Amino acid sequence: MDNIKLKVSNLQKVFPAANRRERDVVALKDINLEVKESEFVVMVGPSGCGKSTLINIIGGLEDATQGSVQIDGKEVTQPGADRGMVFQGYSLFPWLTVQKNVEFGLKMKKVPKAEREKISREFIRLIGLSGFENALPKQLSGGMKQRVAIARTLANHPEILLMDEPFGALDAQTRVVMQELLARISRETKNTILFITHDIDEAILLADRIYVMSRRPGTIREVLEVKIEGERSHEMLVTPEFLEMKRKIMDMLWQESQDAALDK
Amino acid sequence: MKKKPQRLSYGCLSFLSFCVIIAAWCIATYGGFVNEIFMPSPTDVWNSLTEMARDGSLLENCYISTKRVMVGWFWSAIAALPIGMLMARSKKFSAIIQPIIEFARYLPVVALVPLTILYLGIEENQKYVIIFLGTFFQLVLMVCDTVSSIEKNMINAARTLGANKLQIYTHVIFPAALPGLMDDFRLTIGWAWTYLVVAEMVAAAAGLGYIILKSQRFLATDVIFAGLIMIGIIGLITDFLLRILTRLIVPWHERLGD
Numbered sequence: 389m390d391n392i393k394l395k396v397s398n399l400q401k402v403f404p405a406a407n408r409r410e411r412d413v414v415a416l417k418d419i420n421l422e423v424k425e426s427e428f429v430v431m432v433g434p435s436g437c438g439k440s441t442l443i444n445i446i447g448g449l450e451d452a453t454q455g456s457v458q459i460d461g462k463e464v465t466q467p468g469a470d471r472g473m474v475f476q477g478y479s480l481f482p483w484l485t486v487q488k489n490v491e492f493g494l495k496m497k498k499v500p501k502a503e504r505e506k507i508s509r510e511f512i513r514l515i516g517l518s519g520f521e522n523a524l525p526k527q528l529s530g531g532m533k534q535r536v537a538i539a540r541t542l543a544n545h546p547e548i549l550l551m552d553e554p555f556g557a558l559d560a561q562t563r564v565v566m567q568e569l570l571a572r573i574s575r576e577t578k579n580t581i582l583f584i585t586h587d588i589d590e591a592i593l594l595a596d597r598i599y600v601m602s603r604r605p606g607t608i609r610e611v612l613e614v615k616i617e618g619e620r621s622h623e624m625l626v627t628p629e630f631l632e633m634k635r636k637i638m639d640m641l642w643q644e645s646q647d648a649a650l651d652k
Numbered sequence: 653m654k655k656k657p658q659r660l661s662y663g664c665l666s667f668l669s670f671c672v673i674i675a676a677w678c679i680a681t682y683g684g685f686v687n688e689i690f691m692p693s694p695t696d697v698w699n700s701l702t703e704m705a706r707d708g709s710l711l712e713n714c715y716i717s718t719k720r721v722m723v724g725w726f727w728s729a730i731a732a733l734p735i736g737m738l739m740a741r742s743k744k745f746s747a748i749i750q751p752i753i754e755f756a757r758y759l760p761v762v763a764l765v766p767l768t769i770l771y772l773g774i775e776e777n778q779k780y781v782i783i784f785l786g787t788f789f790q791l792v793l794m795v796c797d798t799v800s801s802i803e804k805n806m807i808n809a810a811r812t813l814g815a816n817k818l819q820i821y822t823h824v825i826f827p828a829a830l831p832g833l834m835d836d837f838r839l840t841i842g843w844a845w846t847y848l849v850v851a852e853m854v855a856a857a858a859g860l861g862y863i864i865l866k867s868q869r870f871l872a873t874d875v876i877f878a879g880l881i882m883i884g885i886i887g888l889i890t891d892f893l894l895r896i897l898t899r900l901i902v903p904w905h906e907r908l909g910d
Contacts, residue, residue: 449808469814479805483827483904493813496823526906537809544813 392461393580394423394446394548399455401441414605415441419455421599421608423548426578432591432637433601434644439584442606443552446582447473459547469493472546474537476553480525486512486536487521493544511539514573531562535569542577551583555590564622567593571620588637592630593620600637603644610640692874697881700874709863714882717848717859720776724783725844729837732788736795737825746796757789761847765854774855779848786847787840794840798832799825831905834898838891845887 399419405412415438423429433439444450446457448467456463459470472493480489490508499507512518515535525533534554541549555563571594574581585591591598595614602609616629624630674694680686681693688696704710739746764785772778802825810824852861860879867875898905 447808447812449811467808467811469812471812473809473812475805475809477805478803479809481806481824481827482906483830483902492810492823493815496810496813496815496819524904526904540809540813550812 391425392422393425393427393459394421394582395458395461396421396442396446397456397458399442399445399457400453401438401445401450402453416445416452417605417607419606419608423580423582425580428574428581428583428594428596429599430583430585430591430595430597431599431601432585432588432641433606434603434641435586437601437603437644438606439586439601440552443473443550443582443584447471447550449473469497469544470547472541472544472549474534474541474549474551474554476556478533480533480536480540482525485522485524486517486528489525489536490539490543492540497544507543508539511543512536514542514576515539515569529562530558531566534558534566538570538573542573542579546579548580548582551581553585554583556585556587563590568621570594575620588634588641589625591637592616592633593622593624598637600640609644612637689871689873692877696874697877700872701878701881704875704878710878710882713858713860713863714886717852717861717883718886720779720851720859721783721841721844721848723776724780724848725787725841727780728784728788728791728840728844731784732791732795733833736792737799737821737829739792739796740799741821741825749792753789753792756785757793761786762850765850769855774857779851779856779859782851783844783847786850787844790843791836791840794836795829795833798836799829801832802828831898831902834894834902838894838898841890841894842887845883849883 396419399416400414401416403413403415419442421429421431431439431442441450445452448457448464448471451465458464464471481492484492487505487508490511491504494504494507509518509521512521515538517532517535517539520528520532525536528536537554555566558566567590573579574594583591583594592614598612598614599608600610600612601607612633614633616624616627616633618624677691678694681688681691692700701710704713735749739749761782765782768778768781768785772781806824806828807820810820815823848859849861849864852859853865856862860883864876864879867873867879
């Protein structure tokens with residue numbers, strides 16, 4: 389039951405100095421984390437704590453200086469279809485229709501056309517965009533684009549979904565809608581998800597477990613379980629359990645931000 | 653609905669600006685303000701145009717020149733595309749090739765004409781090579797720049813969706829860069845016309861550049877004007893066709909101001 393899907397051990401990332409006058413920058417230090425199968429893990433941390441670097445390393449887009457990333461016990465260093473990523477920025481292929489975007493990974497794997505269409509239709513329905521199969525990305529709103537990006541990644545059947553502040557560029561209302569959608573998808577599809585954000589509400593709303601990161605050098609400061617029963621929706625944002633948890637994380641992050649502002 | 657009258661007025665203004673130039677030309681020549689040896693009247697130019705059209709030399713020379721431009725430019729585009737793409741994507745490749753390109757870019761094509769004649773004679777190939785040399789080095793750098801500026805997230809997304817290196821080139825980088833590439837092509841094809849005239853004025857037996865040079869010897873300014881007007885018209889048509897082609901092959905592209 390508690391299969392470990394993703395295991396990150398003693399990970400370190402150092403950006404070497406550009407010249408002799410500068411010093412090396414340690415972006416990540418002693419990062420250990422685990423994501424179990426079907427678990428929704430959120431990493432929350434102040435900006436500049438290296439969380440995007442971390443998810444890029446897990447995704448294989450950047451190299452770690454030290455340490456290892458394992459998927460199902462196997463070490464990975466290159467990007468692969470087993471780790472599907474959703475980015476904050478615009479990453480849809482603007483020349484492809486919604487359906488062709490969703491089919492992209494399957495097409496790369498040379499899945500037959502009929503099957504591709506069947507799978508893509510299923511995921512387009514899941515994200516609530518049936519009827520938009522033939523629309524081009526430029527005809528969609530920001531929230532719709534991100535829905536397509538999620539469907540595109542899910543259709544590829546990744547072992548784990550890596551999401552790098554996917555809702556960061558959306559307006560507050562759309563963001564809540566998308567969070568609820570993602571909570572529903574993760575419940576229905578039982579996908580394993582690692583999600584990064586600096587938004588505490590978002591973290592608590594979505595997560596089974598939360599890793600709180602410290603600022604540079606990024607380390608993991610605390611791991612919290614979210615034990616809030618019932619459906620994950622915007623209504624839980626005002627429950628006492630939620631607020632208590634939020635206060636706890638805010639205190640941690642506030643100290644971090646305080647240090648950051650003073651540049652200690 | 654508001655857009656239509658705006659577009660109309662854009663066309664009107666473009667047409668008007670041409671009218672003003674022609675009007676000025678008419679006043680200067682028919683009014684007798686300039687010597688007709690230096691500037692022929694519209695009637696003279698029209699007459700020489702129709703005469704050349706009648707004996708078939710107009711169409712033939714236009715055809716020869718256009719073919720030279722297209723062939724030379726085509727090979728330069730075919731060569732520049734992969735090299736520019738690789739330069740944008742690989743630091744090593746760029747380190748090897750960039751200095752050579754930058755060096756060659758500053759060699760004036762006119763200075764290369766004697767060498768090309770020595771090597772290739774004055775046949776068609778020499779014309780193609782001149783146009784190739786004139787556009788290739790610039791185009792490589794333009795392609796490199798266009799490819800470098802595509803959204804990195806798209807490439808990263810493709811990598812995490814399981815695309816291999818070749819698939820990233822064919823399914824992501826090329827289509828993503830295509831709108832920018834079409835602009836690069838449109839610009840360099842204009843330059844190709846410049847180099848064509850260079851090539852034809854030095855050594856040729858036909859072509860619009862050749863006609864212009866030949867007419868200079870006979871003080872036939874009306875024919876020079878006719879040749880210049882034809883080059884301009886062909887340029888306008890090429891540009892127009894490429895714009896239409898761009899709209900056809902990248903209909904998904906969001907242009908600023910659209």
